[in-house]
Amino acid sequence: MFLISITAGLLGLLIGSFLNVVIYRVPRGESIVSPGSHCPACGHPLKAWELIPVLSFLIQNGRCRECQEPISWRYPAVELLTAILFLLTAYFSWSTAIYPSQLFLNLVFVAVLIALSLIDIDTLRLPDVLTLPLLVLGLLGAFLIPGNPTGWESLLSAMGTGGLFLLIALLYPQGMGLGDVKLVAALGAFLGFPAIFLAVFLGSLIGAISGVYLLVTGQKCFRQQIPFGPYLALGSIIALLWGTRIFDWYWALVK
Numbered sequence: 001m002f003l004i005s006i007t008a009g010l011l012g013l014l015i016g017s018f019l020n021v022v023i024y025r026v027p028r029g030e031s032i033v034s035p036g037s038h039c040p041a042c043g044h045p046l047k048a049w050e051l052i053p054v055l056s057f058l059i060q061n062g063r064c065r066e067c068q069e070p071i072s073w074r075y076p077a078v079e080l081l082t083a084i085l086f087l088l089t090a091y092f093s094w095s096t097a098i099y100p101s102q103l104f105l106n107l108v109f110v111a112v113l114i115a116l117s118l119i120d121i122d123t124l125r126l127p128d129v130l131t132l133p134l135l136v137l138g139l140l141g142a143f144l145i146p147g148n149p150t151g152w153e154s155l156l157s158a159m160g161t162g163g164l165f166l167l168i169a170l171l172y173p174q175g176m177g178l179g180d181v182k183l184v185a186a187l188g189a190f191l192g193f194p195a196i197f198l199a200v201f202l203g204s205l206i207g208a209i210s211g212v213y214l215l216v217t218g219q220k221c222f223r224q225q226i227p228f229g230p231y232l233a234l235g236s237i238i239a240l241l242w243g244t245r246i247f248d249w250y251w252a253l254v255k
């Protein structure tokens, strides 16, 4: 379990580096394969060693080797975040998920959520090219891999939460977009019932707390839109990794 977690963490560094490309290019409608990675300021194509996650940033002192333009600290941060979340996902889902294919699916789930969260922060959009495949993958995984949730649970959970959020989006269009509806349907498909409730509850709670914090500290004004995607993603990852423990704890408390 320890070895698998470390391997997943190292894999996370590489995937995180790829997610940086996805986060930058997908909202701009650019290809994620070609051209190769280059400095956004001067276009200098990056050599293999300049692509080593985190390390190359430290070696280059956070600057482009060609034009000396500072490189955003967000690139190594996304790589580290992906590594940490991959490590945690391997560590905590290996004990519950028996099938290696389930672990693989969980890692894909976490990776896509990281990309969606940062794109939502940057653009207030959740692109269909990421949310819809996530929905399909969640449904396929539930139908093909035995375990929790089952295919039908996954389908019902996706339709139920997607339908509920669609209703909210229709009644209150300035607060919720259709991107949030598609994301929450995908989350429902992946997590099933009742984990999806926990995910939405935690996401809304953390979102509300940080919304109030941003208002009070004057970092956002009242009518300003706050992206919901990152909070839903955070709630979902907590529900994925610790949902069973949280429910056990809750029921013990209520009894």
Ligand SMILES: [Zn+2]
Binding pocket: 039, 040, 041, 042, 043, 044, 064, 065, 066, 067, 068, 069
């Ligand atoms: Zn440059």
